[in-house]
Amino acid sequence: xxxxxxxxxxxxxxxxxxxxxxxxxxxxxxxxxxxxxxxxxxxxxxxxxxxxxxxxxxxxxxxxxxxxxxxxxxxxxxxxxxxxxxxxxxxxxxxxxxxxxxxxxxx
Amino acid sequence: xxxxxxxxxxxxxxxxxxxxxxxxxxxxxxxxxxxxxxxxxxxxxxxxxxxxxxxxxxxxxxxxxxxxxxxxxxxxxxxxxxxxxxxxxxxxxxxxxxxxxxxxxxxxxxxxxxxxxxxxxxxxxxxxxxxxxxxxxxxxxxxxxxxxxxxxxxxxxxxxxxxxxxxxxxxxxxx
Numbered sequence: 001x002x003x004x005x006x007x008x009x010x011x012x013x014x015x016x017x018x019x020x021x022x023x024x025x026x027x028x029x030x031x032x033x034x035x036x037x038x039x040x041x042x043x044x045x046x047x048x049x050x051x052x053x054x055x056x057x058x059x060x061x062x063x064x065x066x067x068x069x070x071x072x073x074x075x076x077x078x079x080x081x082x083x084x085x086x087x088x089x090x091x092x093x094x095x096x097x098x099x100x101x102x103x104x105x106x107x
Numbered sequence: 108x109x110x111x112x113x114x115x116x117x118x119x120x121x122x123x124x125x126x127x128x129x130x131x132x133x134x135x136x137x138x139x140x141x142x143x144x145x146x147x148x149x150x151x152x153x154x155x156x157x158x159x160x161x162x163x164x165x166x167x168x169x170x171x172x173x174x175x176x177x178x179x180x181x182x183x184x185x186x187x188x189x190x191x192x193x194x195x196x197x198x199x200x201x202x203x204x205x206x207x208x209x210x211x212x213x214x215x216x217x218x219x220x221x222x223x224x225x226x227x228x229x230x231x232x233x234x235x236x237x238x239x240x241x242x243x244x245x246x247x248x249x250x251x252x253x254x255x256x257x258x259x260x261x262x263x264x265x266x267x268x269x270x271x272x273x274x275x276x277x278x279x280x281x282x
Contacts, residue, residue, distance in 0.1 A: 023202030
């Protein structure tokens with residue numbers, strides 16, 4: 001099986017690409033995509049550490065890391081829905097998704 | 108041994124290529140599609156880590172819901188995929204530098220400073236059995252309170268997203 005550091009390196013690379021997207025792109029939807037990528041990289045780390053961590057046979061709860069990832073996915077889905085709703089509302093109001101011209105939130 | 112390494116390399120390359128394409132492509136719809144490729148690659152990585160349930164949840168939630176939501180938002184905010192302004196903001200260079208610095212720090216920590224590196228180089232433990240039955244039982248017993256909180260959170264997020272995105276004309280007509 002592939003050793004743990006390879007998974008962690010892939011997760012670090014995905015996190016950095018997501019950070020670069022969130023910091024450099026001008027479109028608000030793409031910034032949300034970058035945030036989703038960062039959350040996914042964190043999920044990959046959680047799953048990898050769960051898989052390679054100790055698993056005693058009689059441990060009371062061997063599923064902790066897995067549960068972290070599942071709840072993280074649920075929270076990420078809620079965040080995506082609210083964020084995209086905000087972008088759509090802003091676009092309806094001022095006809096742009098350009099972050100360089102989004103300077104006010106007053107209605 | 109060779110097969111698993113080869114499959115991992117293929118999946119990791121696919122995942123990272125999708126993320127890079129989402130960062131570099133100009134057409135927003137193409138960005139959303141390459142994002143979907145990244146989500147699928149991550150699901151494959153989860154399957155390689157013996158987390159079958161999370162892999163399928165990833166496919167259902169991310170490819171089935173989030174990617175569709177992103178495409179909807181792109182098409183609702185703009186007719187075609189091509190933006191009418193530049194792809195990158197004014198301070199793109201500093202953003203790239205910050206991201207590269209973060210990656211350098213993380214990879215330095217992973218390759219050099221990881222206390223579990225010795226464990227990772229050795230043979231991994233026996234596959235942790237995580238059947239869906241056990242996950243469901245744990246969700247209903249140990250994790251029932253977080254489950255309820257997540258249910259409330261999803262309901263609030265759903266109602267909040269609908270209210271935020273609701274046209275303002277309807278509110279004016281109602282008054």
